[in-house]
Amino acid sequence: xxxxxxxxxxxxxxxxxxxxxxxxxxxxxxxxxxxxxxxxxxxxxxxxxxxxxxxxxxxxxxxxxxxxxxxxxxxxxxxxxxxxxxxxxxxxxxxxxxxxxxxxxxxxxxxxxxxxx
Amino acid sequence: xxxxxxxxxxxxxxxxxxxxxxxxxxxxxxxxxxxxxxxxxxxxxxxxxxxxxxxxxxxxxxxxxxxxxxxxxxxxxxxxxxxxxxxxxxxxxxxxxxxxxxxxxxxxxxxxxxx
Numbered sequence: 425x426x427x428x429x430x431x432x433x434x435x436x437x438x439x440x441x442x443x444x445x446x447x448x449x450x451x452x453x454x455x456x457x458x459x460x461x462x463x464x465x466x467x468x469x470x471x472x473x474x475x476x477x478x479x480x481x482x483x484x485x486x487x488x489x490x491x492x493x494x495x496x497x498x499x500x501x502x503x504x505x506x507x508x509x510x511x512x513x514x515x516x517x518x519x520x521x522x523x524x525x526x527x528x529x530x531x532x533x534x535x536x537x538x539x540x541x
Numbered sequence: 542x543x544x545x546x547x548x549x550x551x552x553x554x555x556x557x558x559x560x561x562x563x564x565x566x567x568x569x570x571x572x573x574x575x576x577x578x579x580x581x582x583x584x585x586x587x588x589x590x591x592x593x594x595x596x597x598x599x600x601x602x603x604x605x606x607x608x609x610x611x612x613x614x615x616x617x618x619x620x621x622x623x624x625x626x627x628x629x630x631x632x633x634x635x636x637x638x639x640x641x642x643x644x645x646x647x648x649x650x651x652x653x654x655x656x
Contacts, residue, residue, distance in 0.1 A: 532585045
């Protein structure tokens with residue numbers, strides 16, 4: 425069964441450093457997302473991406489965050505200067521039918537656990 | 542504002558029993574709901590979804606019930622197995638249908654299945 429893959433599974437970084445989280449969405453999917461989950465809290469939406477541009481972003485997704493689809497398979501999330509509060513599990517997700525209300529189920533990767541020290 | 546929340550944070554059941562996980566939502570205009578299962582160390586996995594024009598939908602060993610009058614959603618798992626142990630989330634898309642909507646998530650219910 426096709427799946428969303430994320431690398432690395434764990435990332436430890438120093439505060440102020442740049443990190444890039446990588447995702448390979450399911451190959452024929454068109455809509456891509458990043459969510460994050462701080463330990464013990466709800467899953468939070470960060471950004472959605474379609475047709476090589478951001479569709480929507482949350483308040484969390486400030487100027488320190490950026491996303492990119494550098495080729496036909498990868499979808500990355502970059503945090504330019506990490507803060508302690510960026511420590512969380514980051515999930516990439518994709519779906520084929522983002523514009524179809526009956527087919528909005530997202531397929532998630534296993535996540536990258538980011539720890540900022 | 543819109544929100545999706547869980548009644549119970551933890552649920553412990555005996556193997557073979559049925560499990561019921563509850564979820565409340567506040568937006569009466571919500572048109573679609575999804576249940577996800579998250580096992581330890583993994584990403585959320587789709588279980589079942591339901592549109593607001595339905596009251597019930599069944600899958601393999603799972604049933605979702607939607608009560609729009611009281612804005613309540615439940616996930617029923619029949620003959621619960623140890624492999625069902627996970628955190629279960631209800632989620633709903635926010636915004637107008639057809640616009641690549643983001644998901645709003647509940648806090649999650651941790652289901653523990655005792656052998």
